[in-house]
Amino acid sequence: MLIPRRFQRTSVALSVLLIFFLLDIRIVFCVINLGAEVFCNRLPGLTQKQREMCKTSPDAMVAVGDGIRLATEECKYQFRHHRWNCTGIENPSSFGHVVVVGSREAAFTYAISSAGVAYAVTASCARGNISACGCAPGPKMREPGPSGWKWGGCSVDINYGIRFARKFMDAREFEGDERSLMNLHNNKAGRKAVKLNLFTECKCHGVSGSCTMKTCWKTLPNFRQVGDSLMKKYYKAKPVAATSAQPGPRGLDAQRKPKKVNLVLKKGRIPVKKMPKKSELVFLQMSPNYCERDLASGSLGTVGRACNRTSKGMNGxxxxxxxxxxxxxxxxxxxxxxxxxxxxxxxxxxxxxxxxxxxxxx
The missing domain is CATH 3.30.2460.20 (Wnt (Wingless and Int-1), C-terminal domain)
Incomplete structure (x- = not known):
């Protein structure tokens, strides 16, 4: 069965990201030492922007691989009791088919992947493995801490991690169609989930173990917390439709200035003039039931899946x-x-x- 060109593009781009997941990290380091330009030029399917980022930041590419691995493991954990359980996403030949439909599952997959890359790049910065980043700059004076403690230590540079993940992950969404808009929105929601789940860690100072003063810094949570947060958003994901933000130009201007397209919420089948929140997951199409194998819709079926005979839930x-x-x-x-x-x-x-x-x- 032929797959539409925009889905083929998505399949190739996602498959390339999975290459980083499948490669052993030690092999990646060896390749980086031999020459980032040779390594990046030989990777098929990267956009030009991704290829340039690979050449200029080869140390961050290792973190990209860590992030995709982290996201894949978390996806499988969160959906372990569902009919669709992320099976096959680590296989480059089938990953694109698994998310070919613009469903809730596709929304979660893009969000958790973007979150994984942002999380891993930020963590790598904190460990000193990426030369372009390190500790985050301290907060401005208008953001003082509570009485008795001050900012210090090494806060994670979450802004660098988010910027890198945005530039790299969003670079594959270049067509401007409704599916690209959906992917971009969910990518952003995933990165936002990482930032919203940062927490403050403190160390006490004082005589004889007293805590008259504390030094505090921002640090990353366990990635499970990010996965749990995105899973809640998966259940509350909003259906959307693409609509023109303004009337399209006429005459010769129509060829020079294409219509600007936005995603708006739907009520039933009718679009409403309300844009989804940046932190929400959005989808374009209803999910298949995933009962039977149908790669065209992204369903691998449930034949052979383990189940719980006494459970009344999804895993029953x-x-x-x-x-x-x-x-x-x-x-x-x-x-x-x-x-x-x-x-x-x-x-x-x-x-x-x-x-x-x-x-x-x-």
């Missing part, structure tokens, strides 16, 4: 298997048990057997 066999039924697999697990230590020096154990059952969708 009834929901996961879409009413097709499930297979029962019985296993006998044998292990040592009731071990005792005898003086001196012997350990004796009994052998215990336990029967277990697993269930997979038909």
């Amino acid at each position: 066999c009834n929901m996961m298997c879409c009413g097709r039924g499930y297979n029962t697999h019985q296993f006998t697990k044998t292990e040592q048990c009731r071990c005792k230590f005898h003086w001196c020096c012997e350990v004796t154990c009994d052998t215990c057997s336990e029967k277990t059952e697993e269930y997979t969708c038909k």
Whole structure:
């Protein structure tokens, strides 16, 4: 089945990002030492802007790979009990098909990927692995801390991480169609989630362990916190439609000045004159049910997926298997048990057997 050109472009660009995920980091370092220009020129599918960024910031490319890996693992964790569970996104040949439909799942995938890159680049800056950044500058005088403590230490340079992730990740969205606008919006929401989840860490100073003064700095949260935040936004994602921001030009001006297009919220099938919030996830199309394999819509199906026979939720066999039924697999697990230590020096154990059952969708 032929895939529209704009989706093919998305597939190629995302597949390239997955190259960084699949490469061993030590190999990347070796390539960087041999020559960033050779390395970047040989990577297929990068836009010209991404290629230039790769050449000028090869140390940051390692962080990009870390960020994609982090995002992939988090995506799989968050969707582990869903019919679509991010399976296949680490495979460059199928990743683009998984997110080919502009659905909620695509929205989350773009947001978590952008968040992962911003997070990893920021963390790499804090560790001193990127020469162009380090600690963030201190807050301005109009932002004093509470009484008894002051800003100090090394706050993470989140602004550099966000800027780099924006330039690199957004560079692939160059067509200006509604899908590109959707991707750009969700990219931004992902980066924003990282910044909103920063927290303040402090160290006490004073005589005999007293805390008469504290030095505080901003630091990154655990990435799970970012994933949890974006998952909440996934459930509340807003349907949108593309609309012209102003009437299009006429005559010769129509060829010189194309209409500006924005995303606006939809109520049912009717667009309303209200733009989504920058922190919200947005989608263009309703998600498929993901019951049957259909790569054209991004569904890998649920045949063979493990399920919980007693659960009434999404991971329950009834929901996961879409009413097709499930297979029962019985296993006998044998292990040592009731071990005792005898003086001196012997350990004796009994052998215990336990029967277990697993269930997979038909």
